[in-house]
Amino acid sequence: MKFSKATDYALHALLYLIMHNADTQRVPVQELASSLDVSATYLSKVLTRLVKANYITASSGAKGGYQLRKNWEAITIYDIVVAIDGEQTLFEDSFDHGEGCKIQALMQEAENNLLHSLKSKSLKDLT
Amino acid sequence: MKFSKATDYALHALLYLIMHNADTQRVPVQELASSLDVSATYLSKVLTRLVKANYITASSGAKGGYQLRKNWEAITIYDIVVAIDGEQTLFEDSFDHGEGCKIQALMQEAENNLLHSLKSKSLKDLT
DNA sequence: GTTATTATAGATTCACAATATCTTTAATTA
DNA sequence: TAATTAAAGATATTGTGAATCTATAATAAC
Structure with missing residues (x-):
């Protein structure tokens, strides 16, 4: 019952981009990695998922790096979590008790409260 | 970002106890395990945590087994989750950005919504 | 008391996924 | 062409949940 480090x-990294006006500038992963003091190649792998999901852009070559998209403020925390960790549900029931399983219903409701909260917050709220 | 199988x-197992009037009867782990089709020794380890936390009782020897306590209806799902998985928080921030870290605040709030929901449901709601 | 039954504890193994590194390749700029 | 940077692939590392096995302790029935 934990979020992944990758999401963290x-x-x-996104916060860093936001704080450094990276909607107009590009930031190489080296800079991000040393700022966070994590492995650059691993961080790169993580950020690539955000690129794939179209939440940021990346460009190779000199003066390249990662960059926020124009609409970055609207991206929700939920979007990020899903892009990184996937959509796996928090509670996977090992027992198939069918539709009426109250345990599943109950856990599902709790999880929905979490997800709803994540959906209600966007990157704008980090500023 | 998952609950443990152990919690499941x-x-x-608690649901089984409830359904079999285990507030007056004892149910050996063998019966529970075969009902759920899981390993008996492992299930025993899991249930022992509930015993330690005082949510159920156990007695050794012939005619022994696990039994609900009188006040079982008031036990919340949150209680069970904590007894099994511990109180570890869902989002462990690797970066110490101090009090003002909005990422942490935001994730904490989302998590609180989950926990609040788990606290608002009790074993009585499984009946 | 003896035997059978049951939970508990400890040690250990197993399996798998997250995390991380290394190396190569592709793209881009100067 | 040379330098810089992201992406991809292969592989290693690690941590930990899940599970098993064995031994021990407690309890009931006889």
């Missing part, structure tokens, strides 16, 4: 890395 | 096992 992603959120903090 | 525990909840379903």
Whole structure:
């Protein structure tokens, strides 16, 4: 019952981009990695998922790096979590008790409260 | 970002106890394990945590087994989760950004919504 | 008391996924 | 062409949940 480190890395990297006006500038992963004091190649792997999901852009070559998209403020925390960790549900019931399983219903409701909260917050709220 | 199987096992074992009037009768782990089709020794380890936390009782020897306590209806799902998985927080921030870290605040709030929901449901809601 | 039954504890193994590193390749700029 | 940077692939490392096995302790029935 934990979020992944990768999600933590992603959120903090995004925060760095936001704080450094990276909607107009590009930031190489080296800079991000040393700022967070984590492995650059691993962080790169994480950020690539955000690129794939179209939440940030990346460009190779000199003066390249990662960059926020224009609409970055609207991206929700939920979006980031899903892009990194996937959509796996928090509670996987090993027992198939069918529709009426109250345990599953109950856990599902709790999880929905979490997800709803994550959906209600966006990157704008980090500023 | 998942609950443990152990919690799943525990909840379903409790449900079995509830459904079999185990507030007056004792149910050996063998019966529970075969009902859920899981390892008996492992399930025993899980249930022992509930015993330690005083949510159920156990007695050794012939005619022994696990039994609900009188006040079982008031036990919340949160209680069970904590007894099994511990109180570890869902989001462990690797970066110490101090009090003002908005990422942490935000994730904490989302997590609180989950926990509040788990606290608002009790074993009585499984009946 | 003896035997059978049951939970508990300890040690250990197993399996798998997250995390991390290394190396190569592709893209881009100067 | 040379330098810089992201992406991809392969592989290693690690941590830990899950599970098993064995031994011990407690209890009931006889």
